Amino acid sequence: MRKSTSLNRRDILKLGMFAPASMMLSKASQKIKGGTKKLNIIVIVLDALTASSMSLYGHVRQTTPNMERFASKSNVYHSHYSGGTFTTAGTSSLLTGTYPWKHRAINLFGYVTEKYTNRNIFNLLGSEYFRTAFTQNPYADILLSQFGASIDRHYEIDSFAKINLYSHDNNDRVLFEKYIYDDSFLYAENPASLFFGTLKKYAYEFKKDRLMTPANEKIIGGVPRLFFSVEDVFSGMAGEVPASPDSSFVYYHFYPPHQPYIISPEVENLFTDAWEHVNKPIHSLSTNATTQEETAELLLMYERYLARTDMAFGSFINHLEENGYFENSYIILTSDHGELFERGAIGHLTPLVYEGGIHIPLIVHSPGQTERKNFFTPTSAVDVMPTLLSIANRDIPEWCDGQLLPGFGGTEDATRKIFTMDAKLSTPSQELKIISIAMRQGNNKLHYFKGFTDYRGARKNDSYRRGKFELYNIANDPHEITDLLDSQTDLASSMKDSLLQAYDQSKNFNNL
Amino acid sequence: MAIFNRLPKLEQILSVYGVIILFTYGWTLYRFVWKLPSWLINLTIKEIFIGLCYALTTNLFESLVVLTIILIPALIFPNSKWSLEFVFRASTFVGIVLFTFIRILKNDALINDLPAYGLYAIAATALLQFVLIKLNWFHNLIIGFAERTIVFIYFLLPPSLVAAFFLGIRRLWI
Secondary structure, three states, rough: OOOOOOOOOOEEEEEHHHHHHHHHHHHHHHHHHHHHHOOOOEEEOOOOHHHOOOOHHOOOOOOOOOHHHHHHOOEOOOOOEEEEEEEEHHHHHHOOOOOOOHHHOOOOOOOOOOOOOOOOHHHOOOOOOOOEEEOOOOOHHHHHHHHHHOOEEEOOOOOOOOEEEOOOOOOOOOOHHHHHHHHHHHHOOOOHHHHHHHHHHHHHHHHHHOOOOOOOEEEOOOOOOOOHHHHHHHHHHHHHHOOOOOOOEEEEEEOOOOOOOOEEOOOOOOOOOOOOOOOOOOOOOOOOOOHHHHHHHHHHHHEEEEEEEHHHHHHHHHHHHOHHHHHHHHEEEOOOOOOOEEOOOOEEEOOOEEEEEHHHOEEEOOOOOOOOOEEEOOEEHHHHHHHHHHHHOOOOOOOOOOOOOOOOOEEOOOOOEEEEOOOOOOOOOOOOOOOOEEEEEOEEEEEEEOOOOOHHHHHOOHHHHHHHHEEEEOOOOOOOOOOOOOOOHHHHHHHHHEEEEEEEEOOOOHHH | HHHHHHHOOOHHHHHHHHHHHHHHHHHOOOOOOOOHHHHHHOOOOOHHHHHHHHHHHHHHHHHHHHHHHHHHHHHHOOOHHHOHHHEEEHHHHHHHHHHHHHHHHOOHHHHHHHHHHHHHHHHHHHHHHHHHHHHHHHHHHHHHHHHHHHHHHHHHHHHHHHHHHHHHHHHHOO
């Protein structure tokens, strides 16, 4: 016989007796739920963004007014350094919390060692977070593909782009092979596939010419293989942020202001001032040997492109603010490496480790923060991961090189040693024989070059092969003009020992 | 099948295919050797080997695509001059077009003019064939050269098939 499910008057009275208790329980359960609910973490990386060109960090040209607006409600780190000098090494340090001599993603198209495949922020945050990742940089996309098992949504590199010549099947585990194939056989300056490569190259030029007219945009520094509108990508990806559920970890790695600099009509007349950057002597390891005039012109283009990027970033931040993300999210703005415009070196494919190439921004907004806080002691990209793990109440693994950022449980330690290195000519699975390292400690910065023989200046000066140092005081000499190596011998000796000790530890690849 | 009867003889097709392979594989191997020193620094032997497999597989497919393009006129017009002097005409055409591609790839500025260069190549082929086919020694030179390129098929086709098979299997497993 079927049991009736209707309620009679007695049942309703019985239920009424439990109503106040059930309401209390409901509130308590909401409180518990609220207590365990994680706040969102949104990491925004702007590729090749040097602090030296940002008005936020004191540059005379107003290149970053929107980032300054964002910084007015955030912690600003004034002496923040990348782990590497280009995307692969820098991004790996950011995402793994380790220096390049550990993760070994040191070459173009490189990736972290197998051991570090699970040693990354996505995996360590765990599935409690909904983890989304996006990059427009193919080198960074290799890393995201490598970490793919821990990423819930991995956007294609050509999301909101107009033309893409890269492989973009980013869920493919053999992606790296495809990159080699693509880069060398389908599209390169001289594609190795005679028939397909030529046709693909022509198809790209054909499309590019129709998308870009001289009256519209000017491209400085080569033809992009991923062509996009800066504004489209920022606004498109901003629209993707609310799509994530609560407790989300968002990693957006935008390509601008990376070369090529795409100058729109809105910014093409900016910065027609008389400001001149400091003229520095050509370095023995410079790759381009550009003249002072060429350098100034390229720097101007970079800064105009940066101003354009800043506008798009402003719209992105407005979107986050309007949708309440400033109240329930940690928002981090940083870069993977800087950009050099000095000593005959342009860009970041250089072994030089001067400030422009490695001094990058770090701005961290905490939920509900309304005032700016400044921190001046040196910090590193490897500090970001442990800080985020701490925010998420996760343990910080002992293999991590970073420490908590000041303002998030860390202390301002002026004696701490911060490293940045470039070893793109070295073999990742062996001792790093061709390497340049910068070590910042307090206000002092030591540069070390070893194993270089092929550069023009290195052929004349054997010390770049045997090991050469430079020492600067960044507080007194921010442009790194006066080498203190011979005048500050005690300081130089002590710093050399520290740097060489760290370098020696990096030699034993298997123990890292 | 009747449709295959419209095609040139197998030896003739192989001669032309040999010329195609000479150009396509030759260019790729030249590029491969050019890249090899930097790859030896940055990549493992396994990765270089996989890169080579991709190269050979790509060459296999592109050479077959070029051959198909060459065979289409013969298929449509079996009794045309193209079919009757297939080895001479197709070999010179392939040689001129692919050599033009190499010239274009060596000079970035020419890439936008690819269609124009394509037309020049066709015109040059037509002119050459109209004039030079009458020179017996030149005719024999081209035919003899094309026949000798068949050796490259024996050298390069088996490793290409193995590479394609290897990549296919690898894709299934990974």
